[in-house]
Amino acid sequence: MADTNPIKQFEVHEVFPFEAFGLNLAFTNSSYFMMLTTGLTIVLFAVAMSSRALVPNRAQSVAEIIYGFVADMVRSTAGQEGLRFFPFVFTLFIFILVANMLGMFPYFPAPGAHSFTITSHLIVTVALAMLVWLTVIVYGVFKNGAKFLKIFVPSGVPIFILPFVTLIEIISFVSRPISHSVRLFANMLAGHILLKVFAGFIVMLAAGSASMGMGELPGYLAGVFPFAMTLGLTALEFLVAFLQAYVFAILTCIYLNDALHPGH
Amino acid sequence: MSGEDDNPRNQSRAELDELQLRIDATRGKHQQPAGKPPSSAWALGMRYGSEFFGGVLVGGVLGYVLDVFAGISPFGLIIGTMLGFAAGTLNVVRAAREISSESDGDKA
Numbered sequence: 524m525a526d527t528n529p530i531k532q533f534e535v536h537e538v539f540p541f542e543a544f545g546l547n548l549a550f551t552n553s554s555y556f557m558m559l560t561t562g563l564t565i566v567l568f569a570v571a572m573s574s575r576a577l578v579p580n581r582a583q584s585v586a587e588i589i590y591g592f593v594a595d596m597v598r599s600t601a602g603q604e605g606l607r608f609f610p611f612v613f614t615l616f617i618f619i620l621v622a623n624m625l626g627m628f629p630y631f632p633a634p635g636a637h638s639f640t641i642t643s644h645l646i647v648t649v650a651l652a653m654l655v656w657l658t659v660i661v662y663g664v665f666k667n668g669a670k671f672l673k674i675f676v677p678s679g680v681p682i683f684i685l686p687f688v689t690l691i692e693i694i695s696f697v698s699r700p701i702s703h704s705v706r707l708f709a710n711m712l713a714g715h716i717l718l719k720v721f722a723g724f725i726v727m728l729a730a731g732s733a734s735m736g737m738g739e740l741p742g743y744l745a746g747v748f749p750f751a752m753t754l755g756l757t758a759l760e761f762l763v764a765f766l767q768a769y770v771f772a773i774l775t776c777i778y779l780n781d782a783l784h785p786g787h
Numbered sequence: 788m789s790g791e792d793d794n795p796r797n798q799s800r801a802e803l804d805e806l807q808l809r810i811d812a813t814r815g816k817h818q819q820p821a822g823k824p825p826s827s828a829w830a831l832g833m834r835y836g837s838e839f840f841g842g843v844l845v846g847g848v849l850g851y852v853l854d855v856f857a858g859i860s861p862f863g864l865i866i867g868t869m870l871g872f873a874a875g876t877l878n879v880v881r882a883a884r885e886i887s888s889e890s891d892g893d894k895a
Contacts, residue, residue, distance in 0.1 A: 687870075694846045694874035695881075702841035702878065706833055759827075766830050777885065 527723035529716045533643055538634045552634045556641050559633075560622045589617070593772065600776035601783060608779050611658070615651060616772035623711065623764035627757075642767075643711040645704065652704035655775045663782035674785045703774055710767050714760045721756060724749035831886065838878035846871015 537549035571582035579587055593613045597605050619642055625631070626640025633639065641647050663671040675692045676685070725746035732742030850867015854860040 687873075690870055691873045691877055694849065694870055695842060695877050697849070698838075698841035698845040698871075698874060698878065701844060702837040705840065706837040709837065710830070710833055759829075762827060763830065766827065770830065770834065 527719075527726050529719035529723060532637060532639070532715060532719060533712070535639075535644075536635065552639050553641055553644065553647075555633055556622065556625060556639050557647075560618060560625060560641070563625075564617050564621050596769075596773055597776050600773060601780040604783050605776060605779055608658075608776075612772050612775050612779075615655070615775055616768055619651070619707065619771055620765065620768035623768060624761075626711065626715065627760060627764060640711050640715060642707055643715055645708045648704035648708040649700065651707075651771070652700040655703065655778060656700040659778050659782040662779075663785060666782065667785050671782070671785050674781050699778060703771070703778075707767050707771050710763055714756070714763050718753060718756050718760060721749045721753045725753075834882055834886075835879050838882050839875035842873075842875025842878050843868065843871040846874055 535551045535553050537551050538555060539550040541548050541550060568586055571586040574580060574583060576583060590613070593616055594606070594609060597609050597612050601608065622641050626638055626643065628638040630636055631638035660671075663674075667673075675689050675696065677688060677692065680688050725743070728746045728749070729739040729742035732745075733739045847864065847868045850863040850865070850871070853863035853867065857863065
């Protein structure tokens with residue numbers, strides 16, 4: 524019977540063991556997919572934009588649409604000033620998008636022959652979210668100085684409940700990287716588990732009917748139903764993979780907007 | 788006045804300005820619907836859930852840390868969690884406002 528463990532896909536295993544200063548710095552399948560995501564993005568964009576035609580071919584227009592899409596997103600949420608963060612937001616968006624899409628391959632030329640979704644690991648999404656959060660703080664303080672603290676003090680609040688509101692605002696601000704990272708992580712984790720659980724039912728049905736002495740065929744026939752479910756969920760997962768990259772990027776813009784214009 | 792209009796340079800200039808206006812109008816029309824992918828109910832629920840969860844978690848942890856360092860256990864945890872619930876609710880209200888202004892489009 525094939526392995527039906529739905530969370531085996533999230534295992535990180537070492538490819539090249541490496542240790543330095545007492546730290547385990549092995550090159551893992553997670554590192555492999557991160558490098559692949561970055562490399563693939565660079566190569567695809569370099570190839571797509573290599574002709575630099577005034578009238579774009581298909582690859583170039585895809586690259587231009589992605590560019591325009593992210594630029595519109597930054598402009599509409601963080602204003603014209605926010606465009607200085609365009610490279611940052613674009614990098615985050617494309618990294619998460621490509622990483623999510625690479626995770627959709629069932630088999631992949633990778634260590635272990637299976638694909639791996641790096642965004643289904645909390646540590647990766649937390650690192651990305653903390654990057655955004657610290658950028659907001661550093662840039663907000665650098666640009667506005669003490670005025671940045673205005674985002675904790677909403678205007679028009681009666682003085683006797685102001686301390687409470689300020690405390691709540693601070694907690695709300697600190698909770699941002701958590702909700703920012705958990706959302707991406709949980710979406711990718713839950714979706715991929717669901718996918719593997721339904722796919723596993725097909726194998727289990729076949730094994731079940733074989734163990735009852737009917738052979739595997741009835742089990743595989745019944746397996747049409749979980750297969751249809753898996754098919755539908757795969758389509759949904761592609762939507763989620765794109766949507767979560769979009770949500771992560773747009774929330775980055777909203778948070779950066781606070782750094783650019785505190786007190787709104 | 789008539790001399791200005793007769794100048795071919797100014798005339799082409801005016802034509803260019805008009806063209807620019809038309810381009811801007813078309814661009815504005817086309818860019819409005821762009822940048823709004825379909826949002827699924829699943830993503831929406833996940834958004835609200837994580838916003839609320841984050842607030843409560845941070846409030847509770849901050850309260851607990853205060854407990855440990857100030858030695859006022861268990862009041863830090865209790866008050867921190869309550870403030871965390873308030874912050875989580877605030878997060879959810881903000882998220883809902885963003886989403887509704889996004890779907891209304893021009894209202895934002």
